[in-house]
Amino acid sequence: MKSSPTAVASPAPALDQGAVAALREYPGADAAAAALAAEVAARLGAALASAGTASLVVSGGRSPIAFFHTLSAAPLDWARVTVTLADERWVDPGAEASNERVLREHLLRGPGAAARLLPLKSATATPEAALAERSTALAEVLRGADVLVLGMGHDGHTASLFPDADGIEAALDPRAAPALVAMHPTLAPHARISMNLAALVAARHAVLLLGGATKREVLARACPPGTLAALPPGALPIAAVWHHRRGALDIVWSN
Numbered sequence: 067m068k069s070s071p072t073a074v075a076s077p078a079p080a081l082d083q084g085a086v087a088a089l090r091e092y093p094g095a096d097a098a099a100a101a102l103a104a105e106v107a108a109r110l111g112a113a114l115a116s117a118g119t120a121s122l123v124v125s126g127g128r129s130p131i132a133f134f135h136t137l138s139a140a141p142l143d144w145a146r147v148t149v150t151l152a153d154e155r156w157v158d159p160g161a162e163a164s165n166e167r168v169l170r171e172h173l174l175r176g177p178g179a180a181a182r183l184l185p186l187k188s189a190t191a192t193p194e195a196a197l198a199e200r201s202t203a204l205a206e207v208l209r210g211a212d213v214l215v216l217g218m219g220h221d222g223h224t225a226s227l228f229p230d231a232d233g234i235e236a237a238l239d240p241r242a243a244p245a246l247v248a249m250h251p252t253l254a255p256h257a258r259i260s261m262n263l264a265a266l267v268a269a270r271h272a273v274l275l276l277g278g279a280t281k282r283e284v285l286a287r288a289c290p291p292g293t294l295a296a297l298p299p300g301a302l303p304i305a306a307v308w309h310h311r312r313g314a315l316d317i318v319w320s321n
């Protein structure tokens with residue numbers, strides 16, 4: 067199912083052994099996007115064949131756009147695929163900053179347009195006011211998506227689990243029920259709604275898609291054994307995902 071990554075020439079921060087085992091590195095974002103799209107299409111196809119339906123949770127931001135484009139053309143029975151986001155900014159769905167807008171423009175097009183979209187953004191004024199209703203709508207996906215594609219920021223945030231946000235410790239509690247949470251980062255724009263750590267850990271297959279030396283350096287700090295216990299609570303949320311998934315997080319990196 068995995069395509070063969072090509073050797074990458076650029077110097078890249080060293081990763082610990084566990085992370086190296088999970089790492090596939092590619093020479094450029096387009097190669098990474100193509101390989102990831104082929105893998106995700108195969109996994110969704112397998113879920114459709116065995117269960118009749120499939121679920122895909124993706125992240126927003128800039129990193130997944132090329133992946134979305136390629137995946138949208140996959141010859142899947144998209145009408146039986148549910149697509150949602152790991153997190154959303156509390157902005158109008160047509161706004162430049164909306165993750166849903168990116169998803170609609172780049173994944174829900176061509177064959178992918180037939181997928182069933184479950185948005186995270188609703189008409190309420192705040193994400194807090196939407197939590198109960200959106201959590202009910204997403205209940206099945208929160209309990210365990212077939213495929214989860216995460217991104218990561220330079221501060222180690224993933225989904226919208228930001229180290230500086232109030233409530234981050236509760237959102238990263240692995241004993242919590244899988245749920246949506248409201249987040250108000252102080253160092254990034256927009257109120258957010260996000261899947262909590264428990265929902266991210268519950269996914270049957272998870273991939274972290276990222277590019278560039280700086281993000282790889284953040285990952286190199288997050289993955290070594292013992293990191294989570296040594297970090298201040300809430301720091302480097304990606305470390306919580308990595309350690310609580312016990313390394314079951316594929317890393318797709320391009321230079």
Ligand SMILES: O=C1O[C@H](COP(=O)(O)O)[C@@H](O)[C@H](O)[C@H]1O
Pocket residue numbers: 125126127128129130153154155165216217218219224225226
């Ligand atoms: O704010 C967000 O940032 C992260 C990373 O975005 P990128 O543009 O650096 O790829 C993203 O994964 C998350 O979904 C988004 O809301």
